[in-house]
Amino acid sequence: MQAKSCNDSPLRKLDWDWSREYDLYSFTNPKRFELSIWHRNQLCALSLGRPTWSGARLRLDSLEAAPHNHPLRAMILPLTLLALEEYAEQIGAHEIRIMKPVNEKVRDYYSSKGFTYNSRGDYCWRRIA
Numbered sequence: 667m668q669a670k671s672c673n674d675s676p677l678r679k680l681d682w683d684w685s686r687e688y689d690l691y692s693f694t695n696p697k698r699f700e701l702s703i704w705h706r707n708q709l710c711a712l713s714l715g716r717p718t719w720s721g722a723r724l725r726l727d728s729l730e731a732a733p734h735n736h737p738l739r740a741m742i743l744p745l746t747l748l749a750l751e752e753y754a755e756q757i758g759a760h761e762i763r764i765m766k767p768v769n770e771k772v773r774d775y776y777s778s779k780g781f782t783y784n785s786r787g788d789y790c791w792r793r794i795a
Contacts, residue, residue, distance in 0.1 A: 699724060699753050703738060703745055710738045713746050723761040724754040725789075743779065751794050764790045 699715035715726040731742045738745070750762050764781065766788050767773040773783055773790060781790035 711742045724759040726764045
């Protein structure tokens, strides 16, 4: 499984176990958002999210690009947001949230993509049409 090889990479900046995260999500969140982005046979990114309890918002809880170089590196967030917005529309959500940005640089990057940071909840949010 390629997620396992990413978990073991010394190039990772964060240390969470994707297999464990997926198991927790699949058990507790039947309406979860899950996305893997591939280029040919190479895993480029993984993400997990879920609707809020009211269903009015869709949270992106985890997003990580593969630590190795790959041709889709600059496209990970745009591709993830495209899929996230589509799923949000399908479930009737009017807002997407990216939860707990890992640092200020990442938070600023999300802001450059039209998100507003909510410091009280530690998430970036954007309304969708």
